[in-house]
Amino acid sequence: MQSIAVDAGNTGTKYGIFEGNNLVKQGYFQGLENIPAEITNHTFEHAIVASVAADAADYSARLSVTGKTVVLSAQTALPVLNNYKTPQTLGADRIAAAVGAHYFFPEQNCLVFDAGTAITHEFVTSNGSYEGGGIAPGLRMKLKALHTFTQRLPLIDQIPDNFTLTGQTTQESILSGVLVGTIAELNGLIQLYSKKAPDLTVILCGGDAGFFESKLKGRIFVIPELVLIGLHRILIHNV
Template sequence: MRSLVIDIGNTGSKYGVFENEILLTNGSFGNKGSIPQELLDQEFEHAIVASVAGKAHFLQAKLSVSGQFLELSAQTALPVSNLYKSPETLGADRKAGAVGAHYFFPGRNCLVIDAGTCITYDFLDSQGQYHGGGISPGLQMKYKALHNFTGRLPLVQQIDQNFSLIGQTTQESIISGVLAGTVAEVNGIIQNYSENASDLVVIVCGGDAAFFESNLKGRIFVIPELILIGLQRILAYNV
């Protein structure tokens, strides 16, 4: 079964082409309807679209899908139990991350950290029950907030693996404040979850995953395609 999964985020979209459970190829494109020609030239048996940026019906008319075209929603059946109190507000990417974690680490307590536009924290217990988590600003969002809500602070966008803790210029101080502060935040949250869930598996994905891989304490698993794989598992569960 050749299937297509698309994850439409706040600032861009990612896609993956699967043959059964095997990820054959993946890539990205903008959110302006510019679907890669590679996808337009293929025929798919089934497809799933997850969007945090609004409806994605325009994709269905452009793609060749012979079977089910599934748009992930609060009503979509999941291979995990969803205990979130407001499931209609739960981001599609957060659901997919939890399902992906369950696929890779069944029977384990999992904390998924998706480091993108926002940093999301999602907890799935060893019984396959998704509980929820947290949402905080991502690195670039913090940089933009410092620039937009002050009169003189410059816009900084650097994400340095080996940043200086003590900034000796305003730009260095912003970098230190954002990067060191966020690393401390993430380490602290991991510690809090570890104290409440034994044998915790920490999984990091998202555009800034490489930065956290180098700077977080303890053992973590970086799985860049976690969301795509989670979406493929949801699609397989529904066809």
């Protein structure tokens, strides 16, 4: 029988349907009123729901589950040691990404970048200890902030494939500041964490992972489904 993991984020909701340990289907929707029929018309064995925006209970109430439904919270048992000082404030997607990283690379120090609305990074040690990380504005958030909080800077809402280091127009200068600056930011973090853990494994997920994949230094693993797989590992740990 199938299980489901639901990740309600800031801009929309991702879901993954699992058979055993295998992710067999995934999708995306916006708003409770747009939950796909393949979810509402299906009965699952187990479910896990995580939310950084809406009340997770609103989603779990719409699922038909014969077994256990886990609503991820600070009290949920985890397959990693959580050393975050305020677990009640820790985003569900952040801890799920950390769990997913430790699942794929169980004996390695991992640095995870989730590049979406925000860009978060998480550090997990080789012995399965989640040590925390950081939160910064994502690419589109930075572009929107420059437009919103100034009088004359234009809004750039598309991330181009080509941009220059030295901008010679206002638009080029914004793209250099945001895109080149953020790439340097992530490469700097990789360098700093590599000093802390020389055998570091770097993992990328999130909607902008493809943008950063070829622009970061060293060997990078891109796992788009990392958060969903991490949620599923938490589910398995609790059933």
